[in-house]
Amino acid sequence: MTQELTSPTPTTARRAPEPGRAAGWWRDAVIYQVYVRSFADSDGDGIGDLRGARERLPYLAELGVDAVWLTPFYASPQADGGYDVADYRTVDPLFGELRDAEELIRAAHGLGLRVIVDIVPNHTSDRHPWFQDPELARQRYVFRPGKGAHGELPPNDWESVFGGPAWTRTDRGDWYLHLFAPEQPDLDWDNPDVHEEFAAILRFWLDLGVDGFRVDVAHGMVKAAGLPDIGHGEQAKLIGNQVLPFFDQDGVHAIHRTWRRLLDSYSAVPGQGTPPAERIGVAEAWAPSPERLALYVRPDELHQAFNFQFLTADWQAGALRTVIDASLAATASVGAPTTWVLSNHDVVRHRTRLGGGLPRARAATLLMLALPGSAYLYQGEELGLPEVTDLPDEVRQDPAFFRGRPAAGGAPDGASDGASGAGGQDGFRDGCRVPIPWTGDEPSYGFGPGGSWLPQPADWGGLSVAAQHGDPSSTLEFYRAALGLRRQLPGLGDGELSWRPAPEGVLTFARPGVLCTVNTLGRPVELPLPGRPLLASAPVTVRDGAAVLPGDSCVWWAL
Ligand code: NOJ
Numbered sequence: 001m002t003q004e005l006t007s008p009t010p011t012t013a014r015r016a017p018e019p020g021r022a023a024g025w026w027r028d029a030v031i032y033q034v035y036v037r038s039f040a041d042s043d044g045d046g047i048g049d050l051r052g053a054r055e056r057l058p059y060l061a062e063l064g065v066d067a068v069w070l071t072p073f074y075a076s077p078q079a080d081g082g083y084d085v086a087d088y089r090t091v092d093p094l095f096g097e098l099r100d101a102e103e104l105i106r107a108a109h110g111l112g113l114r115v116i117v118d119i120v121p122n123h124t125s126d127r128h129p130w131f132q133d134p135e136l137a138r139q140r141y142v143f144r145p146g147k148g149a150h151g152e153l154p155p156n157d158w159e160s161v162f163g164g165p166a167w168t169r170t171d172r173g174d175w176y177l178h179l180f181a182p183e184q185p186d187l188d189w190d191n192p193d194v195h196e197e198f199a200a201i202l203r204f205w206l207d208l209g210v211d212g213f214r215v216d217v218a219h220g221m222v223k224a225a226g227l228p229d230i231g232h233g234e235q236a237k238l239i240g241n242q243v244l245p246f247f248d249q250d251g252v253h254a255i256h257r258t259w260r261r262l263l264d265s266y267s268a269v270p271g272q273g274t275p276p277a278e279r280i281g282v283a284e285a286w287a288p289s290p291e292r293l294a295l296y297v298r299p300d301e302l303h304q305a306f307n308f309q310f311l312t313a314d315w316q317a318g319a320l321r322t323v324i325d326a327s328l329a330a331t332a333s334v335g336a337p338t339t340w341v342l343s344n345h346d347v348v349r350h351r352t353r354l355g356g357g358l359p360r361a362r363a364a365t366l367l368m369l370a371l372p373g374s375a376y377l378y379q380g381e382e383l384g385l386p387e388v389t390d391l392p393d394e395v396r397q398d399p400a401f402f403r404g405r406p407a408a409g410g411a412p413d414g415a416s417d418g419a420s421g422a423g424g425q426d427g428f429r430d431g432c433r434v435p436i437p438w439t440g441d442e443p444s445y446g447f448g449p450g451g452s453w454l455p456q457p458a459d460w461g462g463l464s465v466a467a468q469h470g471d472p473s474s475t476l477e478f479y480r481a482a483l484g485l486r487r488q489l490p491g492l493g494d495g496e497l498s499w500r501p502a503p504e505g506v507l508t509f510a511r512p513g514v515l516c517t518v519n520t521l522g523r524p525v526e527l528p529l530p531g532r533p534l535l536a537s538a539p540v541t542v543r544d545g546a547a548v549l550p551g552d553s554c555v556w557w558a559l
Contacts, residue, residue: 026212026280026303026374027337028493029066030483031116033378035345036073036095037081038435041448048435049073050091050100052448054107056438059465063382063476064483067114069214069282071345073101077127079183080399081345081433083118083216084125088201105209114211116282121198121255122217123184131185134172140194141185142177143170144227151175156227158246159235163403166246177227179220179246181399189221189255199262206266212280212303215256218296219285222251240286240308248287256281256301280304282339290323290330297336304339304374311341315354315364315552317507317520321499324371328497331373337494338373343381348424349432352387356522359552362478362537363518366554367507369482370516372497377479380436383463384475387424388431388454395454398429430454437464481535485556489513503527506549515557519549531557 040052050073060068072082073095082092091097108115130136137143144155146169154167155175160182167175168182177186187194202213224245232238239247263279281302287293289309296305313323331338342350342364351361361384368375393401425431435452437445440461444452461467468474486492491512502508505521508530515530529547533540536555541548549555 023278024494025066025114025278028372029114029374030064030369030486031067031069031374031376032060032063032065033069033071033344033376035071035379035433037071037453038433038447039379040438041435041444041450041452044448044450045094046444046448046451046453047094048447049094050096050104054100054104057104057107057111057113061111061113062480064480064487065113065377067116067211068108069116069376070104070118072118072120072216077125077183079125080181081397083120084123084127084181084184085120086125086127087129088119089204102208109209115209116212116214116280117205117210118216119198119202119205119213120216121187121189122220123178123180123186126183126185137176137185138174140188140191142188142223142227143174144177146173146175157229157231157235158227160403161236161239162400177223179217181403183399186223187221189251195255195258199258202259202262206263206279210279211277212263212282214282214284215259215302216284218256218283218302218305219248219252219287220246221255222249224249240288242288243292248285248292253295253298253301256283256296260300260302278303282306290326291333294330294334294336297331298334299336303336306341306344306376307339308341310368311343311347311350315356315360315520317502317505317518320367320518320520321507324497328372338371339376340368340371340373341376341378342368343378343432344376345378345433346429347432349378349381349385349387351381351384352389352424356552358384358475359538359550362475363520363552363554365479366482366535366537366556367516367518369486370492370509370511370514370554370556372493372495372511374493378432382476382479383436383465383468385434385436385460385463388434388457389425390457391425391430391434391454396428396430397454401426401428401430437461439466440464478535478537485535510559513559515559516554517547517549517557518554519551522551524551525549531559534558 034053037048039048040056041048042051073091074085075087075090075092076082076085091101105115130140145151147153151173154165158166160166161180166177166179169175178184179186228245259281263281266279267277282304283296283302285296285305286308293305296302307327309323313319327338350364351358354360354364434454434456435447437460439446445456445460445464468476495512498510500508500510506525507518509516519525526546526548529545534556538550538553540555
């Protein structure tokens with residue numbers, strides 16, 4: 001008998017909301033990134049906002065994720081999509097007001113979803129009151145005299161991640177450091193005021209009930225003493241491949257240790273019994289190796305660190321196995337789980353980046369969700385959205401576009417090429433930030449009652465939530481099925497992985513209760529039947545004791 005299977009009937013089983021949060025909830029959590037300005041717009045100004053996000057939370061609960069991460073919604077001139085913060089305790093009017101943040105947090109908790117917010121400690125906006133006051137600015141940011149007879153040359157040879165020198169000269173003649181745009185001056189973390197202020201900001205949001213922070217540029221706050229030259233013409237190639245005087249300095253870990261103590265002080269809620277609430281930190285750190293990355297998740301530091309080595313790996317069995325093994329070994333050595341991710345707002349969507357279209361993207365996702373640890377999803381990947389690669393220059397907003405350097409948020413150049421660049425639009429980041437489609441027919445596909453800050457492709461109606469909802473062959477229902485099964489299979493999130501023999505180009509590994517096969521080749525491969533198929537990223541054929549894995553596919557089998 002021949003049987004073809006893609007997705008079983010999607011399960012709607014959800015854990016009951018857990019008001020007293022379980023210890024270690026984050027170790028195997030699936031966390032959904034909401035890029036606020038592109039998720040849902042409630043007021044029709046074409047820009048997503050907090051109310052829009054709150055109204056769509058039931059969709060995320062039904063999808064089956066455990067938490068949401070909201071990108072910055074704080075007061076900001078938006079020189080870098082809100083990663084240029086002018087006031088860390090105020091919601092930008094574009095996104096609503098503080099009450100909207102509180103209501104969102106409350107509504108999420110009511111649905112059993114936790115909320116992670118972004119914190120941007122490496123730099124502020126140049127409109128931040130500290131930078132606006134020349135005296136305070138000199139104390140709290142990195143100012144240096146220039147070189148040359150008249151101080152007309154930058155203090156050193158560092159380059160901005162977005163291109164051009166990392167220094168800008170002020171009217172007063174001195175220079176300030178900005179590893180990103182000139183509108184994002186770097187803070188001086190040698191100044192205790194900076195430490196105090198950020199501790200207070202963290203407390204402010206913890207008191208409002210957030211469950212954790214995604215720490216932007218967590219590898220950048222501390223610079224090498226003396227700010228030494230790099231002396232390499234192509235700095236972008238070094239970022240993420242080695243420790244630099246401005247990235248991955250050992251000194252950053254002392255900050256993360258302080259923050260862990262602060263987070264832990266909120267984690268035990270007196271009188272609420274066990275398990276205690278756990279508030280977490282996740283590092284956005286582009287470290288040169290899994291071992292260096294693991295330092296960020298030592299027991300007294302942050303809880304998670306995005307695994308960008310996995311994100312930038314080629315779709316090739318050997319490369320994937322190598323990065324999975326190295327990541328698991330490195331994080332195990334410090335007792336932490338690994339945090340997998342395939343897409344975010346800084347890189348080309350993985351449907352496009354991996355070069356194999358939707359089948360490969362679905363296979364990669366199912367592989368990721370079978371690995372031990374936590375996983376982050378980026379809004380729209382559950383719809384199978386591709387990167388938008390034909391945005392006209394006049395609508396682009398990525399500051400890297402204007403400074404001429406494709407960037408992946410401090411990513412190594414390898415990642416800029418491999419993650420931000422390949423298949424994208426010149427390597428810039430607007431193509432993954434186009435507002436997502438909710439319905440097929442309304443203006444802006446139901447993103448909001450008005451337009452959309454970036455134009456949406458003409459053929460996105462068929463990819464909308466409404467078009468896919470309830471269709472068992474859709475990518476949306478495939479994600480729901482995968483997340484539902486992950487919940488039902490105890491131990492799948494945070495447990496052992498053991499490799500099994502597999503033909504060239506195929507990966508086979510066992511997890512508690514599940515065997516996972518991944519065919520990275522572009523053609524079908526036949527295997528002895530590994531078990532009962534549970535879920536497949538593409539139709540798998542089972543006959544006479546054999547299974548035919550389609551090209552670019554991943555299948556979960558019951559053990
Ligand atoms: C990483 C963020 O993800 C990216 O969007 C931003 O441009 C840089 N950090 C600078 O804050």
